[in-house]
Amino acid sequence: MPGLTHFSDSFWGTGFTSSAGFDALVQRMNEGKKLSRELEDYFRQRGKLESSYSQDLMKLFKSLKMKEVVDTIEKTWNSIKAEVEKMAESHSKAASSFQKQSEEMKKFAEVQTVKKRQLEDHVKRYQQNKNNMYTKCMNNKKNYNQKCQERDTAKSVFEANRQSVTITAKELEKLRMKKEKSEEEKSKADLAYQSSLDALEHARMEWENAFQTACNEFQSLEEERIAFMREEMWKSTNIDSLTAVSVDESSETIRKVLETCQVEEDISRFIEKCKTGQERPAKIQYENYYGNVPVENNVKSHATPPANRAPQPIPSQGTRPAPPQSRAPDARIVDVEQDSMYSTIDSSDSTYSTIDSSARITPIDDNQLYHTLEMSDDTGTVVSPMSYSGMCTVVHPYVAKNASELTVTTGSKVIFVRNMANGFIQVVEEGTKKYGLIPERCVQKFEVPKQNQENPPLIDFL
Incomplete structure (x- = not known):
């Protein structure tokens, strides 16, 4: 202090x-x-x-x-x-x-x-x-x-x-x-x-x-x-x-x-009180939109072969000649008469179709074949490959180099028609409905949808 x-x-x-x-x-x-x-x-x-x-x-x-x-x-x-x-x-x-x-x-x-x-x-x-x-x-x-x-x-x-x-x-x-x-x-x-x-x-x-x-x-x-x-x-x-x-x-x-x-x-208590099961939902299978669309005016209905019938291969129409390397292969459209005989491919009973050998083959000009979706038979009836073709997605763009080919862009949808030589395929563009050839590598891999319709198509491509 x-x-x-x-x-x-x-x-x-x-x-x-x-x-x-x-x-x-x-x-x-x-x-x-x-x-x-x-x-x-x-x-x-x-x-x-x-x-x-x-x-x-x-x-x-x-x-x-x-x-x-x-x-x-x-x-x-x-x-x-x-x-x-x-x-x-x-x-x-x-x-x-x-x-x-x-x-x-x-x-x-x-x-x-x-x-x-x-x-x-x-x-x-x-x-x-x-x-x-x-x-x-x-x-x-x-x-x-x-x-x-x-x-x-x-x-x-x-x-x-x-x-x-x-x-x-x-x-x-x-x-x-x-x-x-x-x-x-x-x-x-x-x-x-x-x-x-x-x-x-x-x-x-x-x-x-x-x-x-x-x-x-x-x-x-x-x-x-x-x-x-x-x-x-x-x-x-x-x-x-x-x-x-x-x-x-x-x-x-x-x-x-x-x-x-x-x-x-x-x-554990919540699971025991509110559990709904252990089985998971099945996978949803792809269904082709065009698989069950009938072709009118140029087809004739036939009954599906019996389930116990052995599968029959499609008769060969002969060996296709290889097209010249300088241009895309010629395409031909098969016009089928009203009385043509055929049977459908049924995946459920492993039965394959056959096509009557009397079908007539008529050559079509390339411009008419690859730049239009619609095709006619002798009677003028329009036959569209969209009724039976598979849908694909373009993953690589392609610019047409001649009148037979088709220009496509990435992401566009095309309908597969047939395989061609030199790695080309015939397709129809979904939006514009233009018809032509593109390289197979330009589209995503796909599977041709199964045919489940009662009346199969009458048109095939050589």
């Missing part, structure tokens, strides 16, 4: 009219008052924050609906929601405590302010009186010194002229009267000076006693303020600790419930 512990021993000064010690004490009191207001404001704001947070937690709790306990994770979630309500209550209690501290701090500061104002006014009154007496005393002292000088001058002049033989009695009498008057004025000034000194000393003693009392009271108020603020800060820290302990207890409750949560157990 420092050597000086009392205000009454530490705030004096040698200057008679100096108020440095009193001013220092007043400044300290004002700083304490400001600090008290800041602490009061802190408690009030903390109370508002805790209250707002508590209300928000309570709103959150009310918005959460308790789940019917199914598995351990639902049980944990219900525990969290229940602990949220406890946390909201803890923060609500903290808000009330901070608000109470704010009110107590305000009352304490008001009481101290009143006491300090009274002490300040009391000391200032005696200090002002002391200063006034000092000023009056100094004026009387100045007047006294002046009168003394005048008296000494008058006496010297009178004594000098008294020895002179040339001065008249009348003039000498005037000098004597002036000397006596200066003696009288000097005595009066001396009496006033001494009286003012007595009054000044009395004022000084009163001021000293008042300031001594004020120092003791100021020290008492300051000690009380520091002790009170320290206690209130301690209380606020305890409030935070209690709130934190309450929140930690809620968190510990949640952790204990979480320890019982088992992933495998919840998964």
